[in-house]
Amino acid sequence: MTARGLRWWSWIHRWSSLICTIFALLLCLTGLPLIFHEELGPNPAIDEVAGPGGRASVDRMIAEALAGRPGEVVPYLFYDRDKPILKIPTAASMTSAPDTFFYKVFDIRTGKALAADQPNEGFLYIMLRLHADLFAGTKGMLFLGGMGLLLTLSIVSGMVLYGPFARRLRFGEIRKRHSNRLRWLDLHNLLGIITLAWFGIVTLTGVINTLAAPIELMWQSNQLLEMAAQNRGKAPDDRKAPVDLVLANVRAAVPGMTVMTLAFPGTPFSTPTHYAAFLTGDTPLTSRILKPAIIDAASGEVVAVRDMPWYATALFVSQPLHFGDYGGLPLKIIWALLDIVTIIILISGLYLWLAKSRAGGARLDLVETASAKAAR
């Protein structure tokens, strides 16, 4: 690399990192407990049941959820990927913000209500909001996405700079004798290059996750309307088919897949006259990819089933790669360890910049390296 190229990449690495470091640190720190959200979060105690395949009436559970919340409506049903539970939120209206939902959790086999804390309060919820949107909704999420892009740039430029750096050293060599700064420069570079692939993937998939809102919007304005249009021309009807019938029809229409979410008519994920069900497969990968089915609200008949477009699939696949929740507890522990390493990289990078500006000058780096070489 030419001296000019080196200066250019150093400049990019310095400024892209400096701008996003404080947010990257926040993301790494809040992300740490979130890795274990399933273990730490509200977990209802689930009884052993004699007939594990049984299914209780969902309409009865809905009635029970609504009984305690007069004047409210049920906008969604949320199933769990691993546990036999159904989370039924109630809200003031079909379009209420999810952070205002009140949840009641049921055992899907017995229909029994389970005692569980609300998922939208407590320590983990605060961590989640700080991590995902800084309590600022879609704007905050997109802002963090921008910080993630800068972090990606910082990772790429760091990788480019590793080349000229490594030419002078054996892999794993850490110069300790000359100054603390040089020791930490070597550690920063070494830990950075060791965790490069993981850090790069987690950052990039995080950026994709911040695009959830625009992706939803695109899907709603394109596919959802197209799918619902397939039964246009039918007379409007105020009847609502029972939810149990809707679910049975969906399961019959899409065999081999599991209903994960049901959106009631009038929510942002359905239409005023349709239910929308979101189904998943049963392999590690297909269990992350939602397939929507649109159901006529009056008759309960399935109108259309279709795969999501590629941009939605990109979002679904990037989720497990960001969360690290697809390989059991050991994978989560690995995620946490690598997260701690990236915290060390971020703090050492900040230290290196501070030490460098205190020592006065960007040339120090090269001077020190030359003197270290001479001393060997």
Next chain:
Amino acid sequence: MNTGRTRNSPWAIPALLALVTLFGLLAALVGEGGIWWALSWAALAVPCACSAYYFVRGLLPPDKP
């Protein structure tokens, strides 16, 4: 530049680490449970172990000359 360096590129070990990491990330996602989980853990333990090893080594005082 000496020829030994070109044969032993500074990118050899980082590239290997990146490949092992990518394999570990995809093994548990694309493979279906069982052995693939174990392979994923084993592969991803490599960058963890390398980080820990070099971090501890870097913090130790310099060897006596």
